[in-house]
Amino acid sequence: MTVARLNRKMSDSANNSPRRQWCALIASGLLVAAAALQWPAVAAPPSHAAPAVDAPGVLQATDRQRQVARMTTRFVERFHYGRQTIDDRMSEQILNNYLQALDGNRQYFLESDIAYFSRYRHSLDDVLETGDVEPVFDIFRLYRLRAQQHLAFAISQLDKQPDFTIDEDFRFDREKAPWIATPQDMQDNWRRRVKNDAVSLLMADKTWPEAAGILHKRYERVLKRINDLDSDEVFETFMNAFARTLDPHSSYLSPRQSEEYRIQMSLSYQGIGASLQLDDDIVKILNIIPGGPAAIDGRLKASDRITGVGQGTSGEMVDVVGWQLDDVVQLIRGPQGTTVRLQILPANAPPGSQEQVLSLVRDKVKLEEQAARSEVREIKRDGRTIKVGIITVPSFYQDFDARSRGDEDYVSTTRDVRRLLEQLNKQGIEGLVMDLRGNGGGHLTEATGLTGLFIDTGPVVQLRDTSGRVEVLPDPVPSVAYAGPLVVLVDRFSASASEIFTAAIQDYHRGIVIGQQTFGKGTVQNLYPLDQYARRQTEPGLGQLTLTIGKFYRVTGGSTQNKGVVPDIALPSGVDPDEVGENSREGALPWDQINATRFRAAGPLDSAIAYLTQHEVERMQSDPDVHYLLADIEAVAELRSQKTVTLNLKKRLDERERQKKEQLARENARRTAEGLTAVESLDKIKPEELPDVLLKQATQVLSDYVALDQAGKALARNNVVH
Incomplete structure (x- = not known):
């Protein structure tokens, strides 16, 4: 697509569209009335009124961002291993990745919004080539508007306690679901989300007033985080959407993020030794760093979700759902030798599971521990x-x-x-x-x-x-x-x-x-x-690019x-x-x-592998540890397949109790088979007491291999003698 055709298409179809006008109002710092968008009006109730936030600032592309877009395009074409052509086909994937980055769980954009964005489906490649990144901000402005609408509606739902005896479901995993078609369907989805969030808190022994207060603050934080995003952060999100079309390991860091990374690496403050990422308003463990406090402790795992952070052994547990990633990191980091408590939902925990609290002592990543x-x-x-x-x-x-x-x-x-x-x-x-x-x-x-x-x-x-x-x-x-x-x-x-x-x-x-x-x-x-690498810079600080x-x-x-x-x-x-x-x-x-x-x-080693495999299969069939592991795997797989959860509080509590009893029964069956004493609660079992099933199997395979190797050598010696 030529630049002229791109400009003509944008002029003909975008500048005069009602949606373009809505976004222009947002760019001016004005909040668009819900009625103007064909959106059912929501009256702000007195006790949980819509948050009083400042109108978000005007987000516009800068000359520096235009230069970065053009430079990145040239770098990719010259240095990236894949040698992909930046064309209309790639433009489609860039758009999909950008929408995924903004609304990965499909709970903000309407189907009609996605149709509107289709005007950019074959033009984002030209955006990168020319540096005219205005479409990036056009998409974001509508995202921010939708967030304002939906979160205001969510807060309004907290004024009245829902009926938790009704049998209805909530689809918590919408990543591959169709985009929601109508404003009415979107409001129903958010009503159910609020109810689900409340059920989770009630299951953690909160009262309704306590749950409503926590959720009010949580939704306000999410809204503030989105409203506070600046031009560089939006541009960085788009550039990483572009980088992810190349491969998962290419990325772009804005000037501020590059500097913050450098500063954090030189600070005397320490953390827990884990990489974090923000995933739909919740901070998730990306990986555990060997030699760090989390790795040494052994309880925190990749994909665990952090919902709260507390300082010391008794400080208040702060709900961090909806926080900026940087703010959560700052809470977790602190002076070496001090304690931080994390409230987590384990990666494999079913919906409604009780959160766990882990205490870790902040420290450097120790080479000797690696x-x-x-x-x-x-x-x-x-x-x-x-x-x-x-x-x-x-x-x-x-x-x-x-x-x-x-x-x-x-x-x-x-x-x-x-x-x-x-x-x-x-x-x-x-x-x-x-x-x-x-x-x-x-x-x-x-x-x-x-x-x-x-x-x-x-x-x-x-x-x-x-x-x-x-x-x-x-x-x-x-x-x-x-x-x-x-x-x-x-x-x-x-x-x-x-x-x-x-x-x-x-x-x-x-x-x-x-x-x-x-x-x-x-x-x-x-x-x-x-x-x-810049021959001339429109503004200082262009950031850094990582390419495969x-x-x-x-x-x-x-x-x-x-x-x-x-x-x-x-x-x-x-x-x-x-x-x-x-x-x-x-x-x-x-x-x-x-x-x-x-x-x-x-x-x-083909014949040896066949022999060892046969023996290992037979051994696993009679090993209670393996049976327990397989039963756990099956239970987790069943939970993973679930996309919805009931909003009936009693049924959720009953389901959680059933899962606990089944897990306890599996553990006690294993312990009985091995001659160990049964336990009354899984909480009584320390992580180090659980068997390392896979290492045990590895040593068993190795012992078979040793016996086979020694038998082969003995046979060879006999053949030489005779």
Whole structure:
């Protein structure tokens, strides 16, 4: 589409439209009357009146934003690995991503609003090329108007207690639902949402007046957050919608966000060691950082939702639903050694579940807590004891500063694991489990170095850049530190450097991979501070761009991107691969392959894998821990499939009680089968008391592998003798 055609289309169809006029009124700082929008009028009741907020400021594009849009387009076309064409097809996806970022749960925009936005469906590519980003703000202004209307209506619903005995449902997951068609249907959806929010609070032992007060403040906060969004924040949201059409790991940070990130990294204040993101008014745990307080504590998990934050051991628990992400982060951060309490809804908790409160002591992410660690277990097998070693590697770390100073004793994954292997070999282990569950990656050099501890010599991974040039990264370690039977245990959260190591072990036939299919993050990113690349700047501070510039490939030629590493022996998992993993993310680059590089693998393990798989299947059928895990997985899957929840308070309470009883019954059945004492409540069980089912299975597979390996060696010796 040409710029002239874009301008003509916008002039003909946009400037004279009623919706364009509505948005112009909003841009002038005036709130549009509900009646003017064919919107059923809502009288503000005296006790829960609509909030007295200042009219939001006029949002307009700046020259700096126009320059950033043009520069980003050129950078993407030149440097991004995918080499996508920025055209009308991409424009459609950019629009979809932008609407998803603004209204991911489809609770603000009407179907008619989406029809109105269709005028931009094939023009956002031109917006980026020319820097004329006015359509970005046109869309946002209507979003802000809808938020004002719906939240004012929600607050009005708090003036009268709903009837919680009526049998009606609320669809809490609308991400893939049709856009709501009429204002009347939208009001009914918001009425049900308010009622559902109230039911959740009543189930947490709040009275109706208390619940109404909490929700009033919550909805006011959401409205204030939306009204307070400035031009840079809106532009950043759009630019990240564009970046997500390229791949999930490309992004844009505005000048202010870039500076805040830099400042936060230099502050003496500490947090809990978790990355957070805002997801439909609720702050969610994106991932847990190895070595941080949350990782050490072990209770907080990815996708858990934070609904409250309290200071110290007894400070007031502040409801943070609807808060800005930065404000929640500021509440969580604080002086090192102080306590912060988090009120959370676990990721797998059913609707209406009681929130949990976790106390964590703020601290730095400690390198020593990320360090690899080992243990030895003795496994009974056919009347004998097999001694196996376990090395857990939380991340691929390296003390880069110490190494740069020339410190010969700098800490790194490869060095630590070599030392642990020496200790385990002295203890006489007959087999080894490398536990990489939850290991999200780290230093590439540590992935190649760790691989070198287990193979003689050869390439470890291939790296292809945007130009198509392929670099082969070799094993940098001259000697093998462990040559015995090896099992690598992975899960869906094993990513990046973990996948490079695991893939190499699998391709060299050096060991057997068990667990779940890994994450599938096989790309390389580079950071571009745009100020350094601008020939001239309309305004200072252009922000920074992160682009994917390369892809990892196995020595056999297949990429780890999207597909990850498929285990030789699969173990059950409660993680839904359609929700977690690269292939679940919009815009993920596809799997592909290049030519294999030359390497020398050991003999194939196909027959050994078939034998071990058969034994593992038989073993799991009689293991009560596995039965308990499978029952839990089935229960969680059933909850995940639910899109609606009843608004009948008694039925919700009964359902929660039923789920608690079923979970307690499963746990006590497991305990009885293992000769343990039954418990009266799940609260009596400490997290460390629960069995690590997957690690137990890994050691059992390894002991079978050791026995098989020793039998094979004995047979070979007999053949030589005869």
